[in-house]
Amino acid sequence: MKHLITFLLLAFAGSGWAAETVPLSTLDLSKMRQGWGTPQIDRSVTEILTPQPPRAPRINGAKVFGVRPGSPFLFTIPATGDRPMKFAADRLPKGLKVNPDNGQITGVLANRGEYQVILRAANALGKATRPFKIVCGDTLALTPHMGWNSWYIWENHVTDKVMRDAADAMVSSGMLNHGYIYVNIDDCWAVKPGSNDATLQGEPRDAQGKVNSNPRFPDMRALTDYIHSQGLKAGIYTSPGPLTCAGHVGAYQHEEQDVQRFAEWGFDFLKHDWCSYGEVVKNPDRAALQKPYRQISEMLRRQQRDIVLNLCQYGMGKVWEWGREVGGNSWRTAGDLGQTFEGIATGLFRDGFDVYSINQLHKFGGPGAWNDPDYLLLGYLSNWKGQTAPTPLTPNEQYTQVSLWCLVAAPLIFSGDMTRLDAFTLNLLCNDEVLEVDQDPLGKPGRRVAKTEDLEVWAKEMEDGSKVVGLFNRGEMEMTVAAKWSDLGIQEKQRVRDLWRQIGLGSFDQQFQASVPRHGVVLVRMWPLHRP
Ligand code: GLA
Numbered sequence: 001m002k003h004l005i006t007f008l009l010l011a012f013a014g015s016g017w018a019a020e021t022v023p024l025s026t027l028d029l030s031k032m033r034q035g036w037g038t039p040q041i042d043r044s045v046t047e048i049l050t051p052q053p054p055r056a057p058r059i060n061g062a063k064v065f066g067v068r069p070g071s072p073f074l075f076t077i078p079a080t081g082d083r084p085m086k087f088a089a090d091r092l093p094k095g096l097k098v099n100p101d102n103g104q105i106t107g108v109l110a111n112r113g114e115y116q117v118i119l120r121a122a123n124a125l126g127k128a129t130r131p132f133k134i135v136c137g138d139t140l141a142l143t144p145h146m147g148w149n150s151w152y153i154w155e156n157h158v159t160d161k162v163m164r165d166a167a168d169a170m171v172s173s174g175m176l177n178h179g180y181i182y183v184n185i186d187d188c189w190a191v192k193p194g195s196n197d198a199t200l201q202g203e204p205r206d207a208q209g210k211v212n213s214n215p216r217f218p219d220m221r222a223l224t225d226y227i228h229s230q231g232l233k234a235g236i237y238t239s240p241g242p243l244t245c246a247g248h249v250g251a252y253q254h255e256e257q258d259v260q261r262f263a264e265w266g267f268d269f270l271k272h273d274w275c276s277y278g279e280v281v282k283n284p285d286r287a288a289l290q291k292p293y294r295q296i297s298e299m300l301r302r303q304q305r306d307i308v309l310n311l312c313q314y315g316m317g318k319v320w321e322w323g324r325e326v327g328g329n330s331w332r333t334a335g336d337l338g339q340t341f342e343g344i345a346t347g348l349f350r351d352g353f354d355v356y357s358i359n360q361l362h363k364f365g366g367p368g369a370w371n372d373p374d375y376l377l378l379g380y381l382s383n384w385k386g387q388t389a390p391t392p393l394t395p396n397e398q399y400t401q402v403s404l405w406c407l408v409a410a411p412l413i414f415s416g417d418m419t420r421l422d423a424f425t426l427n428l429l430c431n432d433e434v435l436e437v438d439q440d441p442l443g444k445p446g447r448r449v450a451k452t453e454d455l456e457v458w459a460k461e462m463e464d465g466s467k468v469v470g471l472f473n474r475g476e477m478e479m480t481v482a483a484k485w486s487d488l489g490i491q492e493k494q495r496v497r498d499l500w501r502q503i504g505l506g507s508f509d510q511q512f513q514a515s516v517p518r519h520g521v522v523l524v525r526m527w528p529l530h531r532p
Helices: 002-014 151-157 160-172 220-229 255-265 286-301 316-322 344-358 395-407 423-429 432-438
Strands: 020-023 045-048 064-067 072-076 086-090 096-098 104-108 113-123 126-136 146-149 182-184 233-238 269-273 308-312 330-332 370-372 380-382 388-390 412-414 447-452 455-461 467-473 479-484 494-498 503-508 511-516 521-528
Touching: 045 423, 086 096, 146 160, 146 233, 151 380, 160 182, 160 220, 182 269, 220 233, 220 255, 233 255, 255 286, 269 286, 286 308, 286 316, 316 330, 344 395, 344 447, 395 412, 395 423, 395 432, 395 455, 395 467, 395 521, 432 521, 447 479, 455 479, 467 479, 467 511, 503 511, 511 521
Parallel strands: 064 126, 146 182, 146 412, 182 233, 233 269, 269 308, 308 330, 330 370
Antiparallel strands: 020 045, 072 104, 086 113, 096 104, 113 126, 380 388, 447 455, 455 467, 467 521, 479 511, 494 503, 494 521
């Protein structure tokens, strides 16, 4: 039996077996932006592995959620299945209520504590339930953040409309039903001193010294109200320096006013990007590297609002060793993955695989504070030449990025075009068995357990005692990759499941091996055979 399954797996992997093959057909020329964006297609067919979710309800996403006492609460029950759907929640603590039509849980919790809730969803085809733990205390981001960020597609063209369209697409594409929740503005929403573009000009600050948005964002509060009304959360960006990396106004010497402003505007997430702070402190030692982040996190904690803090300083001073201590909920571990469009694949292997392994980053991430190797560079991206283009990552490299990010419990922040989500990209972003690896409540980042030249095996321990194992091939030729029980620290026979295809592969002893295409991955989860 075992040999038959191994043979079938090798045959399937080798023959490019796929559940479905579809044309990349969602390109809508009517949506081409004037003077910005020349879509190109570099592939006509791509291999979709993720099966469609069932039509009966299924509740997905995080199983544990952190909130602070007194802060506005918002969690939208992520559930796939036919609409209309009705939602409920048993044993919700006092102060919270659920909207039966859209699954939004809102309110305020007065008291600290852990609350075990049962989420419910029902439609014409069935019902689903799922345990959900609310932890009211000091720690946010108990699982890695999931959402979207504007940078790699919109860079300095971001507007209020772009953000609203992204929020709409988060709902209409179904991404919300898989747990994606943050809709984050990156750089370029503030005034740009010296710009001759009228839409970037204006008073940088108001009479109280609080930062103003530029004319592309006429009413930030209205924008976050809109994002929240969709059951989503809103993120913003600034720098501890006088200017952001793209030369817009930063928070330097106005930190308190700006944090207050972000809270008044209703933001839920802040990316704090080092940028021109490098001019303020030259050759910073560790204390100087920490100072602006400590300061901003203390200010954020004083707000009556939960604002997740993302440290962006490209890994300087081994930020992973102290990112949590200074109040970060995540920290970028390296420079920009998509610094150049052509270099994304190189960056993926360098920053995703090597920076992580060399620095043993699995030791540092965990509930409340995560390693962030940058965004998911899938779908349509800016090519930095005034055009948009499909990601230069091959389909196998795209599976590799999502698989690795989930194995290392990285934030899953997509940064491609939300208005041009094709079926292949949604298949990458919305596989619930793969996402469960990232969102596992144990929050234990995986690590590389074996490497032989171009072949790598990575493993992550899951809360239920299972292991998730990634078989990666960084080489140029298809190769067989073996995950040996001795490398995984297990002895007994294992039941193995292919997570991308969502199929059981049978039981295996001593090792599991599969043929893995160039720059590709096979991602499996394994449970000791004697367990259910
Ligand atoms: C830096 C950051 C990027 C992005 C840009 C914006 O390069 O690392 O993620 O925020 O700044 O200017």
